[in-house]
Amino acid sequence: MGDQIRRTDNGEVMLGCSHTLPLHDAIDQYVDARVPIGGFLTALLENNLVETFGRADSTNESMLREYVEHVYWCVPSTCWGSPEKVQAWLRGEGMAS
Numbered sequence: 593m594g595d596q597i598r599r600t601d602n603g604e605v606m607l608g609c610s611h612t613l614p615l616h617d618a619i620d621q622y623v624d625a626r627v628p629i630g631g632f633l634t635a636l637l638e639n640n641l642v643e644t645f646g647r648a649d650s651t652n653e654s655m656l657r658e659y660v661e662h663v664y665w666c667v668p669s670t671c672w673g674s675p676e677k678v679q680a681w682l683r684g685e686g687m688a689s
Contacts, residue, residue: 609666613658614651623671626682636663637672 621627635643663672668688671681680686
């Protein structure tokens with residue numbers, strides 16, 4: 593499967609979003625519909641490494657590199673990076689960039 597091409601609201605092209613992750617759909621729902629996510633993904637999106645490892649099951653723990661790459665390349669920066677950004681996104685603040 594080749595890389596998917598996604599465009600942000602400002603027309604920026606994002607490549608490499610074709611990762612097949614167990615929680616890929618949950619990430620998409622979080623980004624697209626601002627649906628709250630579970631503890632593992634919340635910790636990941638909040639950029640909390642220790643909590644992310646603590647909440648990961650064995651499958652997701654073995655795929656942490658892929659999750660980080662996916663978030664870095666495919667999730668708008670307004671949606672992740674700190675607890676404040678995640679909470680603001682869930683409250684409906686900010687636009688995808």
